[in-house]
Amino acid sequence: MIQNEIQNRVLYFLNQNFAFNNSYLYFDKSSSKNLFHFLEKEFKKEDIANSKDIIRQSFIKFFASFGVKLFVLIKESNNIVLKYQNINEELEKEYSILKEIIQSYKDEILNTKQNENIFIINNNIKSELLKHVNDIDSLKVAIKTILDLDPRDVVLNLNDKILIKKFIPVDTLKERRFEGLPTNELELLKQKYLKFDYIQSIKDNLTEKFSNKLDFTIIDNRYFAKNVIEILTSVVCDSISKYINEDANVVKGLVNYIFRETFELMFLTIATKLCELLVLKDKNAENFVKFYSGDTIVEDNKKITLPEIIDNKNNRLNHISIMQIATSRTQSLEKIKESNAIIDNFKKSITELEEKIAKHKETIQDFKNTIIEMVKNHKDNIDKEESLKLEILTLKENIKKQDSKELQEQLSSVSLELRKIMRSGETFKDNKKEIEEKIELEENKIKSIENEIKNLTKKLELEEKRKENLVNLHKPLEEKYQIALKALSLTLPKFRI
Known part of the structure; x- marks a missing residue:
């Protein structure tokens, strides 16, 4: 700034x-x-x-x-x-032309007076002027110079037009919010520069103040009344001013505009912080809220009636009633939070068990695939066994006809191979039975897990019903809290020094 x-x-x-x-x-x-x-x-x-x-x-x-x-x-x-x-002469010539054009439109511009200090350069004039100047900033300076504007006057580029805001000394003004800028122009500025979540930025910056300038565990009501507006204005300024590329008084006008826009939100945020401290039974916060009692006090020989906290149903509230309301709400929210945690744990456990079932099913499928392969190999061996038996009979017949060492060796070799195949047939049954027993074991594990899931699902359903009841019980508490919060937030700015 x-x-x-x-x-x-x-x-x-x-x-x-x-x-x-x-x-x-x-x-x-x-x-x-x-x-x-x-x-x-x-x-x-x-x-x-x-x-x-x-x-x-x-x-x-x-x-x-x-x-x-x-x-x-x-x-x-x-x-x-x-x-x-x-x-060079060319540039000076262009400036001379620009000066003549602005001078020629001077009366037309002055006739566009929107109120006591606002003038508009329409899009047609703006387009004509931009033909003779490098950029909009240069044009703004040229307009101020050529129209003999006060340096404190503002020339503002707004999309299809240029706005001129004449400076009016403070002593000639009554109440001039937003530096005299019309709200529709401020809305255009807001749309142009505040394209980010400036509301959240204001909330974040205000929250930081709770640990220093607005530390309600320390400050009293008089400090608050004296400084809160300045502090909140600085919060808004810090949140948005760096994004606004305009003259200082335009920035100030937009800051004031956003301040008014977020005024209730900021005091709601403050009231929320006070309620949090009341729940924690912070003595300074209790005394702070207790101050808004409607009592009459004397300060500097003057009677002052303190504001009191009255909700939209015309009920009077005090620090005790607000603390009770906020505490009941907090306890209710804690129960809902605990219920959510239980529900999440049940869901997590069920998911983990379902993953275990999936793994057991994969194991069963692997065993079944192994049996399929074993059966296939066994069938091949049976076919081969029959073939070898026929081959042995043939060799024996040949040996009877013509005994030779070569035939005897062939017979021995084929007989040995047959014995191996026959032995594998014997082990096949045992191996198959062993794998089938493993499959049965895995299936029993799945049944056990499914029963566990069934029990957990019942517990989950019961807890979800419990949570539903807690939420229904919380609704009137939340409504009561929001009413009290609103009443407190509206009361806070009423005491001023």
Whole structure:
């Protein structure tokens, strides 16, 4: 925010001293001295030193409106040196044309007065002007210069038009929220810059304050009443201002607009924090809420009636009743939370058991596949056994006819192979029976697990019914809590110092 203000004052200085004829070409060491002397009247030297980039950009932006590109160097002694990249007749001619066009539309622009300080440059004029200038920022500066606007006036680019907001001194205003900007224009700005979840950002930043500036375990009601608006404004500002690329007073106007938009939400967040502390029986929080009693007190010889907490049904509430309501709700939520945990554990256990069943079924299928392969091999062996028996008979017949060593060796070999196959046939039955017993064992395990799942499912159903009852019992408690919370949140801003 400080840097935006410094930028505005730099542009004001340049507009006042270097926005006529060709005098901008003669910015020298003396000019630098005058500028920093001018800034030091309003800002701390430290803030100025930290804003050199902003000052540099201000020079670039200002001279760009005249078609002048330059390098800006700020030396340690605060001497600003300008190095011009181009100053040519063509650019000066374009600026001259732009000036003539703006001057020609001046009366038309002034006739678009929306209220006491708002003027509109419509899309037709805007499009014509943009033909003669490099960018919208340069056009905005040119408009301010050529129309002799006050540096505190705002030139704002809004989609298909340009809005001019004339500065009105504070002492001539009554109540001017949003820096005088119309709400419809603020809505356009909001849509343009706040495309993120700025509500959540505000909530998060406000929550951080509960550990320092709004620590309700420490602060009292008078501190709260004196500082809360400033604190909440800073929360909104910190949440959105860095995303808004506009003049400082436009940023301020939008911050105020969002502040009003989120006012109730922020106080609801504060009331929620207080209720949390009441549940924890924090004494400072109890005394804080107890303060809103409707009693009459005397301060500085003046009678002050304290605000009291009254809900939308016209019931009076106090710190004890709110604590009881909040505690009952918290206990109810804890029971629902515990029930959810039990339900989750049942579901997890059932899922794990179902996974075990799936693994047992895979094992059974593997065993069955093994048996299928064994049966196939056994059948092949039976066929082979018959073939070998026939071969042995043939060999024996041949030996009877013609005994020879070779035939005897063949007979021995075939007989040995037959014996092996016959032995494998004997082991087949045993192996098959063993695997079938394993399958039966796996199936029994599955039945046992299925019974376990059945029991857990019954317990799950009972717990889900219990949770349903808890939720139904919680609904009136939640409704009562929300009513009390709303009543407290509406009461908090009523006491002011």
